[in-house]
Amino acid sequence: MKTYATYNIKGGVGKTSTAVNLAYLSAASGRRTLLWDLDPQGAATYLFRVKPRVRGGSRGLVSGRRPVDDAVKATDFDNLDLLPADFSYRNMDLDLDDAKRRTRRLDDLLSGMAGDYDVAFLDCPPGVSLVSENVLRAADVLLVPLIPTPLSLRTYTQLVGFVADAPRPRPAVIAFFSMADRRKRLHREVIGSVPHDDGARIAETVIPSMTLVEQMAERRAPVPVFAPTARVSRCYQELWAEITGGKAG
Amino acid sequence: MTAVRSARPRGSGTFDPDALRELLAASFEVSAGEPRVVAHTVLDTFDRRLDRADLRLELVAEAGTERLELTRSGQVVANVLTGPWPRWPAMAAALPDGPLKDHVAPLSGIRALLVVGEERRLVRRAELRNTDGKIVVRLDVDDAGLVLVRPLRGYQKEADRAWRLVTTLLEPVTATRAASPAPKSAVDPGAPARTLLAAELTGFLDELRDNLPGTIADIDTEFLHDVRVAVRRTRSLLKLGRPALPAHFRQVWEPQFKWLGDRTSAVRDLDVYQLGLPEMAGWLVAADPADLEPFEAHLAHRRAAERRRLTRALRGVRLRRLLDDWAAELAELGGSARPVDGAWSAGALAHATIAKAHRRVVRGGTAISDASPPEDLHLLRKRCKELRYAMEMFAPVLGAARLRDAIKDLKSLQDVLGRFQDSEVQWTTLRTFAHDMVADREAAQALLAMGELTAHLHAEQQRARTEFAGVFAAYVRPASRLRMERLLGDDGRAAG
Numbered sequence A: 001m002k003t004y005a006t007y008n009i010k011g012g013v014g015k016t017s018t019a020v021n022l023a024y025l026s027a028a029s030g031r032r033t034l035l036w037d038l039d040p041q042g043a044a045t046y047l048f049r050v051k052p053r054v055r056g057g058s059r060g061l062v063s064g065r066r067p068v069d070d071a072v073k074a075t076d077f078d079n080l081d082l083l084p085a086d087f088s089y090r091n092m093d094l095d096l097d098d099a100k101r102r103t104r105r106l107d108d109l110l111s112g113m114a115g116d117y118d119v120a121f122l123d124c125p126p127g128v129s130l131v132s133e134n135v136l137r138a139a140d141v142l143l144v145p146l147i148p149t150p151l152s153l154r155t156y157t158q159l160v161g162f163v164a165d166a167p168r169p170r171p172a173v174i175a176f177f178s179m180a181d182r183r184k185r186l187h188r189e190v191i192g193s194v195p196h197d198d199g200a201r202i203a204e205t206v207i208p209s210m211t212l213v214e215q216m217a218e219r220r221a222p223v224p225v226f227a228p229t230a231r232v233s234r235c236y237q238e239l240w241a242e243i244t245g246g247k248a249g
Numbered sequence B: 001m002t003a004v005r006s007a008r009p010r011g012s013g014t015f016d017p018d019a020l021r022e023l024l025a026a027s028f029e030v031s032a033g034e035p036r037v038v039a040h041t042v043l044d045t046f047d048r049r050l051d052r053a054d055l056r057l058e059l060v061a062e063a064g065t066e067r068l069e070l071t072r073s074g075q076v077v078a079n080v081l082t083g084p085w086p087r088w089p090a091m092a093a094a095l096p097d098g099p100l101k102d103h104v105a106p107l108s109g110i111r112a113l114l115v116v117g118e119e120r121r122l123v124r125r126a127e128l129r130n131t132d133g134k135i136v137v138r139l140d141v142d143d144a145g146l147v148l149v150r151p152l153r154g155y156q157k158e159a160d161r162a163w164r165l166v167t168t169l170l171e172p173v174t175a176t177r178a179a180s181p182a183p184k185s186a187v188d189p190g191a192p193a194r195t196l197l198a199a200e201l202t203g204f205l206d207e208l209r210d211n212l213p214g215t216i217a218d219i220d221t222e223f224l225h226d227v228r229v230a231v232r233r234t235r236s237l238l239k240l241g242r243p244a245l246p247a248h249f250r251q252v253w254e255p256q257f258k259w260l261g262d263r264t265s266a267v268r269d270l271d272v273y274q275l276g277l278p279e280m281a282g283w284l285v286a287a288d289p290a291d292l293e294p295f296e297a298h299l300a301h302r303r304a305a306e307r308r309r310l311t312r313a314l315r316g317v318r319l320r321r322l323l324d325d326w327a328a329e330l331a332e333l334g335g336s337a338r339p340v341d342g343a344w345s346a347g348a349l350a351h352a353t354i355a356k357a358h359r360r361v362v363r364g365g366t367a368i369s370d371a372s373p374p375e376d377l378h379l380l381r382k383r384c385k386e387l388r389y390a391m392e393m394f395a396p397v398l399g400a401a402r403l404r405d406a407i408k409d410l411k412s413l414q415d416v417l418g419r420f421q422d423s424e425v426q427w428t429t430l431r432t433f434a435h436d437m438v439a440d441r442e443a444a445q446a447l448l449a450m451g452e453l454t455a456h457l458h459a460e461q462q463r464a465r466t467e468f469a470g471v472f473a474a475y476v477r478p479a480s481r482l483r484m485e486r487l488l489g490d491d492g493r494a495a496g
Ligand SMILES: Nc1ncnc2c1ncn2[C@@H]1O[C@H](COP(=O)(O)OP(=O)(O)OP(=O)(O)O)[C@@H](O)[C@H]1O
Pocket: A010, A011, A012, A013, A014, A015, A016, A017, A018, A039, A043, A124, A125, A126, A178, A179, A180, A207, A208, A209, A210, A211, A213, A214, A215
């Protein structure tokens, strides 16, 4: 099982939109895919029309008293399952702190699902926390959406530092520009002067700013489902191909 | 996750989709699509390896989309939702990378996937949603009124509820899996030997006929292999059955099947090389596997030429006539076999042939010393094969269970002799190939690599030769001799 996490310290940068669309594309290619909505706000859960409720809540899962299996819900799409958010996830840091192997708990829980899935996505809340430390441990690849502004590049530098300081094994980092607006000079300039190296990689594919992405909330479906031929659907496809190098799982 | 369940109208009752819909609408938001044609193309190997593993691979075409789906009792194990697909027949290697291929490839092995069935059904897909508009159960309803209830993970309660509603109108269908083929039924030892022989030979003829089209189309190498097995078994049975068969069988049919067997040898030998090449490449120490490329090209070239010759024979008039006449001959043999005074009974023939074949193995093996030429071991291998066939063929008379141990004893002896001969044959043909290739200037590296292979084969042959004495000693040890005696002893003896 290959685990991808959409993560950024900053909020509102496109983490959830990316996780939902890429998880859908992964499933459509035949890979059994699980999306874990780790954000107590439950945006991804809402998009799939699933109730944001997990029996036993964060504590039940983290302590191992409630099997993760039991919380999984099929989405309306073939091969794509969801581990829903629950409001109690806001206390997940505390629950993790109480657990044995406190920085590896999420990794352990996911390992238990490895037989059922080829690919897992973690949609993370913003910020730096014990949850995000767990995510660094559990993920093979960190997908980092960046809005092309100088400010967001600064938080990106912080993020790269945070990953570099984490104990091994550390995930690979793939950043990409998201919500890019070609009409904005600033966006064009930032994309043109991409900082390279520091062990991280910036994808070639840029996800443009498109109202279709916002419409996901009304339609409650991934963009490729209701606009399969739209440019932004193609961009997500290209991003997914770039991330997997043509081969996922 | 529990399985898909299905239900259908009771008895001869008709199916009323509106009644079902109304019933379900009380608990769910029901959305049903228009009925549409769903075309299933079932894929499997010729010998149904997926089916035997309880799997079903199919290409499902529906509403302009095609998906490849692998299921076990209705439950999806793996699928691929977007093509392109290979052209069938195709080896599993040509499937899109992913879990589906990972499931199928180890099962299909060297056999190609081909279309083994097609069905079109008019299906109406319905979705049952909860108040959030989330799909919680899927239903497939076909034109015959068969309703499939597909649960979704995490929504078992809803599926159970839908099932309860569905079964107030319809009757549950209990899954029935096709029973596994019955073991060869027992034959009364007193029955005429000819009846048994005719039945066995007819079985081989069917096998032969079934595998001809795949051999001609070169779908995979197993078709030819199975043709050869059927021919070899036919020839052995003709020989073993001589005492009980009409005299003209020997003059007419033995040469006919020898002719057919000979036609198939060259391509099979080349197949064995091509299939074994990856393993052989692994033996190389000094040379690089890539050095063998000219050899591979040489094999492919030779194979193409031999295949042309083979298909000409298989498509030809002589074979068609041979098979037709043979079928007629067997019909007569089976039909006319009334018990006549002095005719062989199946039991008597079984005992006589097995005893004789066994004696020949023991005598041949005992005569072999370190100084014996390889031909003696080859001859012994042939005799072992004959004994093996005799035991397998007469299993319905003697009882399969009693034969099992006797066959196991023989098998280790056959293994060591097989290794001895295969290494020798490969080793000598490699030398022939080398001579053929020597004119090709590019081939120097390949020839050196082939030299290494020869050395490896030679060593393997020596190893088998050294092991032979021990394995034969075990074969003639008192315990296994006793088993043979008991098999052929009084308690197993038939009247006749
Ligand atoms: N490419 C895009 N074009 C236009 N709008 C977008 C795009 N990507 C995301 N959005 C919108 O931006 C908002 C934030 O996106 P999203 O929820 O994916 O980000 P997030 O990083 O997960 O946010 P949070 O930190 O709150 O979890 C949403 O309203 C979403 O519809």
